[in-house]
Amino acid sequence: MAANNSDPIPDQLGEGGAGVKHETGEEVGEETSSSAAQATATTMLPRSSSRPQLDLSGAAIHGTLEDRNPTILLPNQSDDISHLALDIGGSLIKLVYFSRHAELSTEDKRKISTKRKLGMFNGGRRSYPILGGRLHFVKFETGKLNECLDFISSKQLHRGGIDSPSWRSGAQPDDIVIKATGGGAYKYADVFKERLGVSLEKEDEMDCLVAGANFLLKAIRHEAFTHMDGQKRYVQIDQNDLFPFLLVNIGSGVSIIKVDGHGEFQRVSGTNVGGGTYWGLGKLMTKCKSFDELLELSQRGDNSTMDMLIGDIYGGLDYSKIGLSASTIASSFGKIISENKELSDYRPEDISLSLLRMISYNIGQISYLNALRYGLKRIFFGGFFIRGHAYTMDTISFAVHFWSKGEAQAMFLRHEGFLGALGAFMSYEKHGLDDLRAHHLVERFPMGAPYVGGKIHGPPLGDLNEKISWMEKFVQKGTQITAPVPMGVPATTGMGGFERPTSKGDILRSDASAALNVGVLHLVPTLDVFPLLEDPKTYEPNTIDLDQDEFKYWFKILSDHLPDLVDKAVASEGGTDDAKRRGDAFAHAFSAHLARLMEEPAAYGKFGLVNLLELREECLREFQFVDAYISIKQRENEASLAVLPDLLMELDSMNEEARLLALIEGVLAANIFDWGSRACVELYHKGTIIEIYRMSRKKMQRPWRIDDFDMFKKRMLTDRKDQPYKRALLFVDNSGADVVLGMLPLARELLRRGTEVVLVANSLPALNDVTANELPEIIAEASKHCSILRKAAEAGGLIVDAMAGIQDDLKDEPVSVPLMVVENGCGSPCIDFRQVSSELAAAAKDADLLILEGMGRSLHTNLNAHFKCDALKLAMVKNKRLAEKLFNGNIYDCICKFEPVF
Ligand SMILES: Nc1ncnc2c1ncn2[C@@H]1O[C@H](COP(=O)(O)OP(=O)(O)O)[C@@H](O)[C@H]1O
Numbered sequence: 001m002a003a004n005n006s007d008p009i010p011d012q013l014g015e016g017g018a019g020v021k022h023e024t025g026e027e028v029g030e031e032t033s034s035s036a037a038q039a040t041a042t043t044m045l046p047r048s049s050s051r052p053q054l055d056l057s058g059a060a061i062h063g064t065l066e067d068r069n070p071t072i073l074l075p076n077q078s079d080d081i082s083h084l085a086l087d088i089g090g091s092l093i094k095l096v097y098f099s100r101h102a103e104l105s106t107e108d109k110r111k112i113s114t115k116r117k118l119g120m121f122n123g124g125r126r127s128y129p130i131l132g133g134r135l136h137f138v139k140f141e142t143g144k145l146n147e148c149l150d151f152i153s154s155k156q157l158h159r160g161g162i163d164s165p166s167w168r169s170g171a172q173p174d175d176i177v178i179k180a181t182g183g184g185a186y187k188y189a190d191v192f193k194e195r196l197g198v199s200l201e202k203e204d205e206m207d208c209l210v211a212g213a214n215f216l217l218k219a220i221r222h223e224a225f226t227h228m229d230g231q232k233r234y235v236q237i238d239q240n241d242l243f244p245f246l247l248v249n250i251g252s253g254v255s256i257i258k259v260d261g262h263g264e265f266q267r268v269s270g271t272n273v274g275g276g277t278y279w280g281l282g283k284l285m286t287k288c289k290s291f292d293e294l295l296e297l298s299q300r301g302d303n304s305t306m307d308m309l310i311g312d313i314y315g316g317l318d319y320s321k322i323g324l325s326a327s328t329i330a331s332s333f334g335k336i337i338s339e340n341k342e343l344s345d346y347r348p349e350d351i352s353l354s355l356l357r358m359i360s361y362n363i364g365q366i367s368y369l370n371a372l373r374y375g376l377k378r379i380f381f382g383g384f385f386i387r388g389h390a391y392t393m394d395t396i397s398f399a400v401h402f403w404s405k406g407e408a409q410a411m412f413l414r415h416e417g418f419l420g421a422l423g424a425f426m427s428y429e430k431h432g433l434d435d436l437r438a439h440h441l442v443e444r445f446p447m448g449a450p451y452v453g454g455k456i457h458g459p460p461l462g463d464l465n466e467k468i469s470w471m472e473k474f475v476q477k478g479t480q481i482t483a484p485v486p487m488g489v490p491a492t493t494g495m496g497g498f499e500r501p502t503s504k505g506d507i508l509r510s511d512a513s514a515a516l517n518v519g520v521l522h523l524v525p526t527l528d529v530f531p532l533l534e535d536p537k538t539y540e541p542n543t544i545d546l547d548q549d550e551f552k553y554w555f556k557i558l559s560d561h562l563p564d565l566v567d568k569a570v571a572s573e574g575g576t577d578d579a580k581r582r583g584d585a586f587a588h589a590f591s592a593h594l595a596r597l598m599e600e601p602a603a604y605g606k607f608g609l610v611n612l613l614e615l616r617e618e619c620l621r622e623f624q625f626v627d628a629y630i631s632i633k634q635r636e637n638e639a640s641l642a643v644l645p646d647l648l649m650e651l652d653s654m655n656e657e658a659r660l661l662a663l664i665e666g667v668l669a670a671n672i673f674d675w676g677s678r679a680c681v682e683l684y685h686k687g688t689i690i691e692i693y694r695m696s697r698k699k700m701q702r703p704w705r706i707d708d709f710d711m712f713k714k715r716m717l718t719d720r721k722d723q724p725y726k727r728a729l730l731f732v733d734n735s736g737a738d739v740v741l742g743m744l745p746l747a748r749e750l751l752r753r754g755t756e757v758v759l760v761a762n763s764l765p766a767l768n769d770v771t772a773n774e775l776p777e778i779i780a781e782a783s784k785h786c787s788i789l790r791k792a793a794e795a796g797g798l799i800v801d802a803m804a805g806i807q808d809d810l811k812d813e814p815v816s817v818p819l820m821v822v823e824n825g826c827g828s829p830c831i832d833f834r835q836v837s838s839e840l841a842a843a844a845k846d847a848d849l850l851i852l853e854g855m856g857r858s859l860h861t862n863l864n865a866h867f868k869c870d871a872l873k874l875a876m877v878k879n880k881r882l883a884e885k886l887f888n889g890n891i892y893d894c895i896c897k898f899e900p901v902f
Pocket residue numbers: 088089090091092093141182250251252253274275276277278279291292382383384385386387417
């Protein structure tokens with residue numbers, strides 16, 4: 001669909017609440033304040049009026065995280081620009097290209113109305129997202145330039161991709177100019193002109209390296225990491241504390257650049273002993289046919305058979321006077337001199353390891369010396385020599401750490417080899433980068449996107465069929481490739497007076513394995529940091545760290561849940577053969593992710609439960625399961641709506657105090673309807689929805705495990721009775737009883753007290769969570785039995801009565817504060833407040849109360865989060881282990897945590 005640039009805001013919102021009956025049986029509470037009823041915030045979202053040619057707003061990674069070069073998604077790129085940039089190096093050609101995919105604008109009536117209420121429309125400008133796309137990263141060996149040209153040609157990348165208008169109109173590419181960097185941009189310019197008809201516009205290599213590195217460090221949350229003793233640790237870079245740093249790009253040769261800012265840098269040194277040296281000498285000495293083969297050999301090597309160690313010179317003793325241990329390498333390959341052996345007498349494994357150590361230590365040492373020269377503490381290493389190889393990174397880190405006595409730190413980048421190509425890509429329109437922040441980037445983990453050139457190109461994006469079979473093939477291949485490589489542990493190696501690195505990179509993920517683009521970076525400009533977070537810098541969504549032990553537990557939980565989930569997903573798509581095939585592919589894909597994470601929990605960046613639970617939902621979406629729990633949700637909504645009138649009557653017969661308690665109890669009790677909890681799902685076989693709800697209510701016994709109810713009651717009914725909250729954001733959780741019998745009655749109570757209520761719900765389905773799109777219908781139904789809800793929903797634009805006559809009849813009724821719905825920007829059972837929808841961020845500006853409901857949003861995540869306004873966290877703990885771990889409590893304990901800001 002074509003982009004709609006004009007944001008037409010219909011004056012008539014049409015039939016959104018058709019058929020709503022007006023009732024007169026209820027009075028809006030006397031506390032209703034009419035000023036509170038003027039519910040529109042005036043906040044306007046900052047939007048640039050002119051958009052960059054290359055719209056990087058909302059970029060996101062698409063590629064394995066562990067795999068160094070995830071593809072990046074640009075959801076808002078809409079102009080017809082050149083979509084390809086190249087870095088043609090001495091060894092490898094790196095391509096960064098943009099593939100776009102049309103995305104229908106998802107502006108529905110609810111959103112339009114809410115945005116208008118929140119003051120978020122500025123007519124005439126288009127809303128996001130319009131067109132999306134991803135940045136892909138692909139590499140080829142420079143010696144196989146033809147493969148690269150074929151690849152570009154087959155995907156018509158030089159003409160903006162096969163879907164581009166220029167391609168469809170059959171336009172000739174004669175005047176197409178592609179940005180390129182690296183020596184090959186000069187050397188092969190003629191070949192590109194001849195074969196593809198395009199001109200290469202040369203960009204300076206150093207400019208590009210620096211621009212690429214700066215972009216990655218600024219915009220991608222888990223781009224940089226340290227690697228010591230086999231342990232990868234992601235480092236969140238503080239932009240205010242980034243410069244200056246040393247950038248060491250280890251390609252064929254090595255460039256050492258001091259970076260002082262954006263576009264401010266100096267190439268301070270370099271060395272000709274680099275990746276080309278390792279691969280060149282290695283090829284000569286071992287007869288290896290590929291770089292990966294050589295690297296893999298090193299993992300089984302023992303360099304003490306070749307390297308002369310201090311112990312060899314000192315008769316097995318340390319040279320302790322100058323701090324060198326017996327196992328220190330005194331001279332790389334030095335032992336060979338005294339031996340009467342031929343090359344063939346040495347093990348290729350040992351040769352490869354000696355070479356790798358020699359070169360890595362040397363680069364580490366030169367880098368350290370340059371860091372020392374300029375007083376720099378941080379050294380970022382890029383270039384394809386590193387190849388995500390644990391031992392190489394450990395070796396470099398050890399050298400930097402040892403020589404600097406811990407003063408300097410070596411860091412690595414996931415997109416290690418693509419800095420130059422990325423920089424060239426960015427040079428199309430440099431200012432496109434300026435607005436991009438880490439919160440615009442969301443990690444996604446799709447299966448299947450091209451990464452390496454040559455034979456494995458991956459399926460065309462969006463072609464589900466190809467994706468499924470490619471993924472199945474990959475899973476088979478990936479398992480072979482990623483099997484641990486047995487390690488011989490050489491006891492006597494070492495260098496420079498410090499112990500040898502412990503990690504030898506027991507697993508070498510091959511390029512093919514990296515082609516399983518399980519992690520991807522999406523750029524989403526509509527995401528914002530939640531403005532009510534007390535301190536976004538220290539905010540950590542996850543309550544418990546997903547370490548190896550914790551991951552093991554979740555591995556089992558999620559694996560056990562998988563067959564049932566697949567059944568539900570397949571049924572939700574009609575149970576067809578196609579759905580079954582997709583169901584299998586989903587199960588494969590998700591299991592492959594779990595297996596990978598089990599192997600290395602840090603494989604996909606710093607990964608918490610919030611990410612893990614979202615990963616499952618993302619996997620479902622990838623195989624086009626729109627909403628696995630749809631029928632369960634509908635059934636539970638209907639059953640709950642049927643008993644809502646009785647519940648409301650019962651509540652209305654109570655005094656204020658009893659009612660508030662009953663409401664909170666009701667929320668906690670109804671949170672039992674959670675299809676993500678094994679224990680709860682077992683309960684559902686034992687009774688109807690209403691029976692379970694009643695049983696759950698009956699069991700509510702105070703004090704709850706955390707019980708701040710009295711404090712909340714005091715705030716509501718005593719201390720500031722005359723000052724109701726102005727706006728409450730209610731983060732709702734599950735469909736059915738949870739939202740209908742729990743949260744809606746609570747919302748109603750707030751509304752009748754004059755508090756505007758914004759129901760915040762998921763943008764996308766996750767388990768049985770209610771979504772923002774589903775809420776208006778539920779509210780419309782509930783409103784049939786409740787005039788408080790009805791008037792508030794009308795005031796909030798959720799229900800529009802088409803019959804103007806009825807509106808006239810109601811003219812004299814008090815105006816209600818509005819009830820609104822906003823989406824949270826997530827499709828997970830948890831919430832990460834660093835990345836929420838701009839709609840929610842806008843709604844938050846005037847809020848003075850947050851109510852987080854459910855285990856995902858208020859226990860797994862955000863239990864320890866602090867906000868700038870009062871917060872109430874309500875949940876039933878439906879998992880035994882979590883209850884024990886967090887509170888030394890029991891399953892079905894309840895939490896009512898009130899955190900007022902005084
Ligand atoms: N598949 C591969 N083929 C060749 N070299 C590789 C491969 N993977 C990693 N390398 C290493 O990466 C180096 C090239 O790194 P790169 O950053 O692409 O530099 P350049 O721009 O000089 O080609 C090679 O010299 C080699 O050490």
